[in-house]
Amino acid sequence: xxxxxxxxxxxxxxxxxxxxxxxxxxxxxxxxxxxxxxxxxxxxxxxxxxxxxxxxxxxxxxxxxxxxxxxxxxxxxxxxxxxxxxxxxxxxxxxxxxxxxxxxxxxxxxxxxxxxxxxxxxxxxxxxxxxxxxxxxxxxxxxxxxxxxxxxxxxxxxxxxxxxxxxxxxxxxxxxxxxxxxxxxxxxxxxxxxxxxxxxxxxxxxxxxxxxxxxxxxxxxxxxxxxxxxxxxxxxxxxxxxxxxxxxxxxxxxxxxxxxxxxxxxxxxxxxxxxxxxxxxxxxxxxxxxxxxxxxxxxxxxxxxxxxxxxxxxxxxxxxxxxxxxxxxxxxxxxxxxxxxxxxxxxxxxxxxxxxxxxxxxxxxxxxxxxxxxxxxxxxxxxxxxxxxxxxxxxxxxxxxxxxxxxxxxxxxxxxxxxxxxxxxxxxxxxxxxxxxxxxxxxxxxxxxxxxxxxxxxxxxxxxxxxxxxxxxxxxxxxxxxxxxxxx
Numbered sequence: 001x002x003x004x005x006x007x008x009x010x011x012x013x014x015x016x017x018x019x020x021x022x023x024x025x026x027x028x029x030x031x032x033x034x035x036x037x038x039x040x041x042x043x044x045x046x047x048x049x050x051x052x053x054x055x056x057x058x059x060x061x062x063x064x065x066x067x068x069x070x071x072x073x074x075x076x077x078x079x080x081x082x083x084x085x086x087x088x089x090x091x092x093x094x095x096x097x098x099x100x101x102x103x104x105x106x107x108x109x110x111x112x113x114x115x116x117x118x119x120x121x122x123x124x125x126x127x128x129x130x131x132x133x134x135x136x137x138x139x140x141x142x143x144x145x146x147x148x149x150x151x152x153x154x155x156x157x158x159x160x161x162x163x164x165x166x167x168x169x170x171x172x173x174x175x176x177x178x179x180x181x182x183x184x185x186x187x188x189x190x191x192x193x194x195x196x197x198x199x200x201x202x203x204x205x206x207x208x209x210x211x212x213x214x215x216x217x218x219x220x221x222x223x224x225x226x227x228x229x230x231x232x233x234x235x236x237x238x239x240x241x242x243x244x245x246x247x248x249x250x251x252x253x254x255x256x257x258x259x260x261x262x263x264x265x266x267x268x269x270x271x272x273x274x275x276x277x278x279x280x281x282x283x284x285x286x287x288x289x290x291x292x293x294x295x296x297x298x299x300x301x302x303x304x305x306x307x308x309x310x311x312x313x314x315x316x317x318x319x320x321x322x323x324x325x326x327x328x329x330x331x332x333x334x335x336x337x338x339x340x341x342x343x344x345x346x347x348x349x350x351x352x353x354x355x356x357x358x359x360x361x362x363x364x365x366x367x368x369x370x371x372x373x374x375x376x377x378x379x380x381x382x383x384x385x386x387x388x389x390x391x392x393x394x395x396x397x398x399x400x401x402x403x404x405x406x407x408x409x410x411x412x413x414x415x416x417x418x419x420x421x422x423x424x425x426x427x428x429x430x431x432x433x434x435x436x437x438x439x440x441x442x443x444x445x446x447x448x449x450x451x452x453x454x455x456x457x458x459x460x461x462x463x464x465x466x467x468x469x470x471x472x473x474x475x476x477x478x479x480x481x482x483x484x485x486x487x488x
Contacts, residue, residue, distance in 0.1 A: 024428070030047055032415045060072075069148060079439060085146065089110040144169070146160075181398050184393075190269045196296050200255065201254070349403075
């Protein structure tokens with residue numbers, strides 16, 4: 001562990017993290033109170049921008065032409081190490097902090113059910129500590145914080161990759177709130193979102209139904225067809241859908257329009273695109289049966305994650321050095337109360353995800369060993385596209401009770417807790433020390449670049465997005481529910 005062999009060296013960096021931690025815990029708590037969804041994170045982005053400016057970063061706004069994307073850079077010369085953060089929330093997950101029952105702050109509003117208030121704040125804390133360390137030690141290099149919006153369904157990083165925002169980055173580091181402390185050594189599913197719009201002919205549903213051609217019928221027949229398709233696709237693929245427009249509220253009118261959004265997931269980009277084409281054929285068949293027309297538009301797409309064994313091993317060394325967060329009796333008592341709101345399957349699933357035998361522990365008190373045989377991540381992330389062009393590594397850090405499901409009210413309820421703050425600070429320390437090693441160890445950077453080249457192969461990276469695709473800022477923002485303080 002070359003770069004971490006000098007205790008004074010890494011203690012200096014850890015001291016820098018601790019020095020700045022209160023300010024970034026406060027940032028996380030502020031963002032928790034203003035949950036904003038996909039491409040509508042204007043106030044959250046402004047909070048991140050203000051913090052970057054206060055810390056002396058050189059700030060780029062509207063990165064890649066996306067209004068809520070930003071980047072802060074510090075240092076000069078040397079390699080470029082990127083720390084990636086997020087700050088978007090989820091719809092319909094409003095929840096009172098610290099409550100042990102479902103208690104929305106505002107019905108129908110958003111909540112940080114994936115912990116991205118913590119994610120962005122911890123990442124910027126790590127970047128700030130590295131900025132100060134570069135300056136104090138005179139180490140050549142640049143550290144960047146990327147404030148990335150719309151991870152939840154908007155694929156902002158995929159569009160940023162397409163715009164060249166990561167072209168000169170040597171190493172990318174990130175993290176995610178979790179219930180365990182582990183280096184992420186698993187791949188993820190490629191994913192895309194496609195809107196299908198059916199157009200028919202309206203008529204009086206009672207007097208002249210034979211003159212109408214129902215777009216709603218077509219959308220429902222598409223659903224039936226996709227359900228039959230599920231039997232004939234790979235078992236590790238997923239298809240989900242949601243109606244955006246069911247044709248109105250008048251059952252006595254034959255609906256002339258309907259719009260449905262499909263999410264298609266598969267182990268890799270090519271398998272995903274093949275499955276999307278099969279879904280498109282189902283939509284065409286539904287339109288043919290109902291004598292309607294259908295159009296489709298891909299809003300977003302993300303690739304599967306490419307692991308980086310050299311960086312993962314380096315980060316594992318850091319985890320072994322630091323160990324889990326120093327949770328106290330109050331943290332364990334809070335987590336125990338929260339765990340009473342889970343069912344046995346939630347808790348069993350959490351332990352299974354890290355290939356560990358289930359035991360009676362409300363909070364993570366160990367480092368998940370690299371030998372654990374873990375299943376692939378069932379979800380998707382736009383970090384995948386970054387990992388195809390930049391060696392990328394990420395850590396999961398415990399911020400919640402074991403068994404907490406992401407995208408749940410329980411996750412929101414724990415987002416301002418003391419244990420969440422301890423988990424985010426540990427994530428910052430892990431990312432900062434991993435970044436320091438990447439700055440100081442050119443052999444590590446070389447091994448990581450070589451591993452990525454081998455994994456990607458001669459075909460290289462090709463975005464799953466259509467060539468002319470633009471970030472769906474207007475489309476996603478139009479669906480956003482503003483936080484209560486924004487409401488008219």
